[in-house]
Amino acid sequence: MRVAVIQMSPGADKGENIAQARGLIEGLLAEQKVDLLVLPEMWTCLGGSRANKFAAAETLPVPGGTGGEAYEFLRGMAVVHNVYVHGGSIGELAGEKILNTSIVFNPLGEELGRYRKIHLFDITTPDGQGYRESAIYGAGDEVVTLDIAGTRVGLAICYDIRFPELFLALRRAGAELIVLPAAFTLQTGKDHWEVLLRARAIETQCWFAASGTCGTHHEGNGEPRQTYGHSLIVDPWGHVVAKASDGPGWAVATINKAFTAKVRANMPLLDHRRLA
Numbered sequence: 001m002r003v004a005v006i007q008m009s010p011g012a013d014k015g016e017n018i019a020q021a022r023g024l025i026e027g028l029l030a031e032q033k034v035d036l037l038v039l040p041e042m043w044t045c046l047g048g049s050r051a052n053k054f055a056a057a058e059t060l061p062v063p064g065g066t067g068g069e070a071y072e073f074l075r076g077m078a079v080v081h082n083v084y085v086h087g088g089s090i091g092e093l094a095g096e097k098i099l100n101t102s103i104v105f106n107p108l109g110e111e112l113g114r115y116r117k118i119h120l121f122d123i124t125t126p127d128g129q130g131y132r133e134s135a136i137y138g139a140g141d142e143v144v145t146l147d148i149a150g151t152r153v154g155l156a157i158c159y160d161i162r163f164p165e166l167f168l169a170l171r172r173a174g175a176e177l178i179v180l181p182a183a184f185t186l187q188t189g190k191d192h193w194e195v196l197l198r199a200r201a202i203e204t205q206c207w208f209a210a211s212g213t214c215g216t217h218h219e220g221n222g223e224p225r226q227t228y229g230h231s232l233i234v235d236p237w238g239h240v241v242a243k244a245s246d247g248p249g250w251a252v253a254t255i256n257k258a259f260t261a262k263v264r265a266n267m268p269l270l271d272h273r274r275l276a
């Protein structure tokens, strides 16, 4: 399976973000064929005000129904380009809050599943900037795996990467590839992004496809916020097999299931576990 992680630099304008996503997807697919496309976290609206975020969020349809603009865009990309689409994450309206939700489509435009980000980013970065994701977003509580073209795929989002028990649960649920869209801050990303992804890949013996946002996004109060980019694909031995730079673009790699089997057979970590 050929997987592409798409790296974009979204702002607060949903229409512009959709145009940017379309341009990147068309540019990639004009150059090469892939089986699975992965967009970043909250690519429909990054930065902006609370009102921008609620305006960009959508009520998700019951599976099979017609959704909002981003939902239908993602479904359309899957059908038109005959490709599986992991839609990064988009805002899902849920009463007073928004959920940070990943949706996956098959090439027929059928929804395969949804995952809602479990761990919310309520922290202060080393430069003193505070983040309070829970002020706007609600948290999910369900561990999700689904089947993409014969490969069991586990879903996670951004800050989730810091909580290894989620990834152990995904591995135990049969995951061979874990898809993790993100909007990592520049401050934390430069020190932690690649280390965390490689560590989770090594300890779970899974492939990771981690798409990130990049560039500068302006908060509602005008404050700039920079995200780290460097979207990665990591193999189950922890090697980085593809990596984007710090601007919009993509990284592509082939998921080799024979390699996963070999890594797991030679070092049976699940069988050797004693404490958890």
Ligand SMILES: O=C(O)CNC(=O)[C@H](CS)NC(=O)CCC(=O)C(=O)O
Binding pocket: 041, 042, 045, 046, 047, 053, 121, 131, 132, 133, 158, 159, 162, 183, 184, 185, 188, 189, 192
């Ligand atoms: O706020 C939005 O609209 C979209 N959501 C995000 O950008 C989220 C919450 S602020 N970002 C992260 O989780 C970064 C995690 C991170 O950088 C780390 O773990 O170091």
